[in-house]
Amino acid sequence: MAAKEIVDGSNSIDEGSDRDPCPICLGTILEESYLDTCFHKFCFKCIKQWIKVVSSKVSKQLSSVKCPLCKTENLSIIHNYDGHSFDRHYISRNITDGFVLTKEQRYRLQCYYTEPGFLADVFDVPRFWKLKRFLQPNRSLEAWLRRELQALMQDENVDIVLHHLVGVTDSFCKRIEQRHKQEAISAETIQEQFKSVVSEAARPFVMARTDRFVDELELFLASGLNMEAYDAVYKQRLRLNNPKVIGAGNEAREEEEAENRRNRATPYLFIFDEDSD
Known part of the structure; x- marks a missing residue:
């Protein structure tokens, strides 16, 4: 956990960039996520795959990763932000086995x-x-x-x-x-x-x-x-x-939206090299 773990309102995330495409797949951002230091935004699946590819090129487990846009070192991915709370996945953990919070x-x-x-x-x-x-x-x-x-x-x-x-x-x-x-x-x-x-x-x-x-x-x-x-x-x-x-209605809407996101087709994924500009 770091100082940025508590997001102070929506101002901490660039609301004006909602229409920007994902820098990796160049499509509409699905399940938006942010790197915790530079706060550049990506599709959650795209940034996970990008980190997986970067990790496969080194012999030891990474504790941080450079942003594919600005090269800033980041320790985790912030995702599932709903205005009140968010989930956080550390780079040092196996990206496919991240802990997901239950509803409770x-x-x-x-x-x-x-x-x-x-x-x-x-x-x-x-x-x-x-x-x-x-x-x-x-x-x-x-x-x-x-x-x-x-x-x-x-x-x-x-x-x-x-x-x-x-x-x-x-x-x-x-x-x-x-x-x-x-x-x-x-x-x-x-x-x-x-x-x-x-x-x-x-x-x-x-x-x-x-x-x-x-x-x-x-x-x-x-x-x-x-x-x-x-x-x-x-x-x-x-x-x-x-x-x-x-509320039951709110929970049902969240589950329905999550299911819809899972069923959407993932756009073409272009993986940047770690040192590419």
Whole structure:
């Protein structure tokens, strides 16, 4: 993940170039995608094929690739941008085996674009800390964390990070439980220390989204719900605030458009040499 991973509105992408053809196939751009440093735009299939050809000419796996237009080094391809979120594919991964976010992972990523305190009036977070409910095991925590990390890191293999965060939270709860037998600790202090500990553990992996990630984790724990019930409450609130974010009609249109794109014929593909102008 890099600084450009959070796209700041549509201005970060050149809206005036919608009519420009793909520089590789010279046809209408299908499934538009962008290289992450220079932000030149291509068909997703075209730039994937171009990188595949470039990679076949070297003996070691590439960690970056030069843009076929400006020769700028890029680390990843940004695609599936919908105005709220996007998918990111790193050059260092096998281009044919890129991780694709599921519908539920995309939904969770979209949740990070809502206002903080989105469900503050639904779940009583202060009461959760006051009654020390954080000491009660949550059987859905690992599944929720796994999906959250996969969405934020856009990587399927998050086992190491997952076990690290679970270990940190378990250790914190045990320490607080032991300290509470010896001294009185206010709910506010416990809350502050918990968020600080989890933030420190998560920041190397979710970086700019760390504070929001910790808030979302706290909210999920305070809800006392399993993942399915929690999602139902969250999605209902999303629909009430913005029906276009998560709605059956919108999802059906997206799936239909994706199917149409897959069925379109791919124009003639001209592959540039890596050092061509």
